[in-house]
Amino acid sequence: EAGVAQSPRYKIIEKRQSVAFWCNPISGHATLYWYQQILGQGPKLLIQFQNNGVVDDSQLPKDRFSAERLKGVDSTLKIQPAKLEDSAVYLCASSFGTNTGELFFGEGSRLTVL
């Protein structure tokens, strides 16, 4: 079974530039999550999708971050314009969306903002 795919794995940009991350979840997983993990900290939930609808985006800085889930499958997370404090690993996870379901994580996209 293929896992959660993320790209790019690494990205270095200047502040005020834009960046986009892509995630392809495990086939059949209804729920998709984007987490931000700053070095040395636990993952922080940015946005949760159920199929192609947003369930929770209360922690998403909407002035600069946006996310969409196309046709309830792939998802993209965009940052525009980037700030220094956005340097982090962006983790995508998916699950069947039940209350006994584990989350399957991708390897993450590491962003460095200079």
Next chain:
Amino acid sequence: SQQGEEDPQALSIQEGENATMNCSYKTSINNLQWYRQNSGRGLVHLILIRSNEREKHSGRLRVTLDTSKKSSSLLITASRAADTASYFCATALMGTYKYIFGTGTRLKVLA
């Protein structure tokens, strides 16, 4: 804000010893899960315990849950160098699949 807080923040033990890490959380939950993260990698699911369960085992892992104290513990028995990683608890808020992760425990197992 983080829902869960793990302690200790860091733990260093010898191979063969047991490692215990704790997680405390703030609100009523559906279930609690533990994940492992090797350096530079994504998180891997270890074990899930439902809110109506008190203890669960999986191989060398033992998890307990005390909903009255809003806390959980993860015990890794007979640790190996390969267990070196960060360990996180994650809680799903009651009625949601919104998983909030704790701050993590960094475990180092010395060969």
